[in-house]
Amino acid sequence: MAPAQDETQPLLRSITNEGHQVYTSGDGAAAADEVTIVDFDPRGDPENPIDWPAPFKWAIVGMLAFMAFTVTMTCISIVPVASTIVRDLSPNSPSPETTSPGELKSATILLVTIWELGEAAGPLLIAPLSELVGRYPVMNCANLLFVLAGVLAATSGSVPQFVAARMLNGLAVAGNVLNPAIVGDMFVREERGAALSLLFLAPLVGGAFGPMIGSAVAERWGWRVVVWVMVGLAGTCETVFAVCFRETYKVAILRGRVKRMRGHAAGSGKTFKTVFDEVTEGEQTAGWKKLRDAVLRPAVVLMGSGVLVTMSLFSSVVFTFFYVYSTTFSDILLDLYQLSPVAVGSCFATFSVGSTISVIICNRALDRIYVRMRFLHKGVGKPEFRLPLAILGAFALPLTVAAYGWAAELRLPLLFLLFTVCAMGTALMLAMIPVMAYVVDAFGLFSASAMTGIIVTRCLMSTFLPLTTAPLVDKLGYGWGFTTLAGFMLLLAPIPMVMLRYGAYWRKSSKYSRDA
Numbered sequence: 001m002a003p004a005q006d007e008t009q010p011l012l013r014s015i016t017n018e019g020h021q022v023y024t025s026g027d028g029a030a031a032a033d034e035v036t037i038v039d040f041d042p043r044g045d046p047e048n049p050i051d052w053p054a055p056f057k058w059a060i061v062g063m064l065a066f067m068a069f070t071v072t073m074t075c076i077s078i079v080p081v082a083s084t085i086v087r088d089l090s091p092n093s094p095s096p097e098t099t100s101p102g103e104l105k106s107a108t109i110l111l112v113t114i115w116e117l118g119e120a121a122g123p124l125l126i127a128p129l130s131e132l133v134g135r136y137p138v139m140n141c142a143n144l145l146f147v148l149a150g151v152l153a154a155t156s157g158s159v160p161q162f163v164a165a166r167m168l169n170g171l172a173v174a175g176n177v178l179n180p181a182i183v184g185d186m187f188v189r190e191e192r193g194a195a196l197s198l199l200f201l202a203p204l205v206g207g208a209f210g211p212m213i214g215s216a217v218a219e220r221w222g223w224r225v226v227v228w229v230m231v232g233l234a235g236t237c238e239t240v241f242a243v244c245f246r247e248t249y250k251v252a253i254l255r256g257r258v259k260r261m262r263g264h265a266a267g268s269g270k271t272f273k274t275v276f277d278e279v280t281e282g283e284q285t286a287g288w289k290k291l292r293d294a295v296l297r298p299a300v301v302l303m304g305s306g307v308l309v310t311m312s313l314f315s316s317v318v319f320t321f322f323y324v325y326s327t328t329f330s331d332i333l334l335d336l337y338q339l340s341p342v343a344v345g346s347c348f349a350t351f352s353v354g355s356t357i358s359v360i361i362c363n364r365a366l367d368r369i370y371v372r373m374r375f376l377h378k379g380v381g382k383p384e385f386r387l388p389l390a391i392l393g394a395f396a397l398p399l400t401v402a403a404y405g406w407a408a409e410l411r412l413p414l415l416f417l418l419f420t421v422c423a424m425g426t427a428l429m430l431a432m433i434p435v436m437a438y439v440v441d442a443f444g445l446f447s448a449s450a451m452t453g454i455i456v457t458r459c460l461m462s463t464f465l466p467l468t469t470a471p472l473v474d475k476l477g478y479g480w481g482f483t484t485l486a487g488f489m490l491l492l493a494p495i496p497m498v499m500l501r502y503g504a505y506w507r508k509s510s511k512y513s514r515d516a
Contacts, residue, residue, distance in 0.1 A: 036272045038258050040250070047257065049186040049248045057186045061195045063245060064179045065202040067143065067237045071173050072206030074150065074230040075115050077214030080330040080344050081223045082108045088223070089159045105470035107159055109327040113463045114163050116323070118170025120459035123452045126177045128294035134252030135182055136245060142174035143238040150231035154224055175199075176455075185248035200359065208352035211330075215345030301446050302453035305510040307503060308443070311435055312454045314495040316461035317488070318394070318431045321401060323466040324485065325351065325424060328473070332408045332417070339414075350418045354425025361426075362389060362433045383441035384503045386434050390496040393431030398486035398493060400424040405482020435496070442503070446512045 040048040049057070078085065086107045130138040149172055153165035183195045214226045247253055254274040261272045302308050333344045366389060373385040404420040406412075436451070443450040472481035499506075507513040 068202040072203040076210035115170035116459040146172035154227040208349040211348035212345040298452035351425040354422035358429035390434040394493040396427035402486040409479030
């Protein structure tokens with residue numbers, strides 16, 4: 001532990017021969033046991049991401065958006081051709097005696113949803129690792145693993161190998177976890193909105209174009225070419241990242257600076273530390289202990305809050321309907337409406353249109369509703385004031401799910417089916433976005449761990465719950481099958497309403513949210 005600083009003495013600044021700003025405790029004498037605290041120069045520092053030129057910072061945001069677009073494209077592009085992949089990789093598929101249609105449908109669904117199982121592990125590892133070793137190595141290693149998993153998928157000779165490759169793809173998605181953190185590293189609070197909006201919009205664009213491109217390429221050249229195209233796109237992203245991306249995490253940058261300064265001052269007996277280093281020995285052991293604690297913290301926060309468990313259950317089931325729709329839409333369009341693969345891919349854009357509508361609604365109304373409710377409660381604001389839009393989405397979603405099923409069952413006009421898909425996208429995001437805002441407000445300092453807990457729960461639910469869709473449809477048909485799923489969602493729909501009424505009292509029972 002560094003010696004205690006004499007609070008009667010000011011922090012005296014000195015400049016090293018590298019031009020780096022440092023802060024020296026004590027009277028500034030060049031003693032052998034002098035402890036030099038290294039930090040960025042507040043007057044401007046070329047290594048401080050906040051002080052980087054605006055064009056370079058926006059170039060990094062563009063790289064992040066490009067990777068977010070690529071990740072969503074890779075995830076969604078195989079959805080329209082998933083059944084083709086399963087039939088191609090299943091040697092028994094031509095034999096109805098050995099492989100039932102239900103088994104093939106379940107394999108097709110798992111081919112798509114297994115991605116989420118990989119993503120469930122990502123937030124637990126990627127964020128803590130980035131705080132231990134920095135954003136640059138974690139982002140590049142994750143991107144490289146993403147590319148290699150794509151190669152494994154493109155060369156798969158069996159369904160299990162393809163499923164394993166897709167799970168690795170999901171595990172290697174670093175952008176969902178690190179993109180907001182990197183934006184926070186580079187921009188002050190007042191300038192982050194536009195950058196985050198671009199990063200939020202990129203996956204929606206990828207989700208709209210992915211199925212369209214995937215189905216068109218697969219129809220002409222086969223599904224493996226689709227995967228290879230995505231590998232090429234991801235490889236291009238990683239090449240750009242490896243060459244142009246710079247470390248943005250303040251702790252990692254300063255520790256690199258300290259390492260260089262120790263090299264220059266070797267043998268002088270001087271000690272250099274960043275403001276984040278509390279010990280000079282055993283730092284690596286302490287770092288890995290922090291990693292362990294960070295991995296476990298989301299589970300601790302989740303289990304320590306009934307509010308968070310309830311909201312996790314709600315948001316997990318809501319998000320599951322994205323994969324319920326994704327894994328059934330192409331079969332409906334191909335088998336019932338007799339559309340071409342290219343037309344099927346184009347129809348997937350309707351869900352992104354609905355999602356975009358919700359993003360616009362939330363951007364315009366979420367803060368206004370909060371301010372209005374705070375005014376009605378004599379200026380006292382509560383996190384629960386974020387939930388009215390979620391109530392609307394929660395009750396609208398089961399209606400759209402049932403309408404989607406009956407539109408397919410009754411062979412209603414294609415335009416009506418597409419309208420139900422668009423409405424489902426609107427209702428789903430309308431139920432999701434306010435919940436995310438609520439968790440951030442309600443858990444304060446623990447919001448990152450709370451969000452991680454929700455993401456992991458959502459990913460696990462999205463991996464396995466859609467597997468119930470095929471048996472329900474086979475037994476009950478699209479109409480009653482989706483009505484059953486809608487009924488399950490309807491049972492959970494009152495959760496935001498109950499939380500709006502009683503959440504403030506319930507939160508007091510948890511030490512992680514009582515002071516929000």
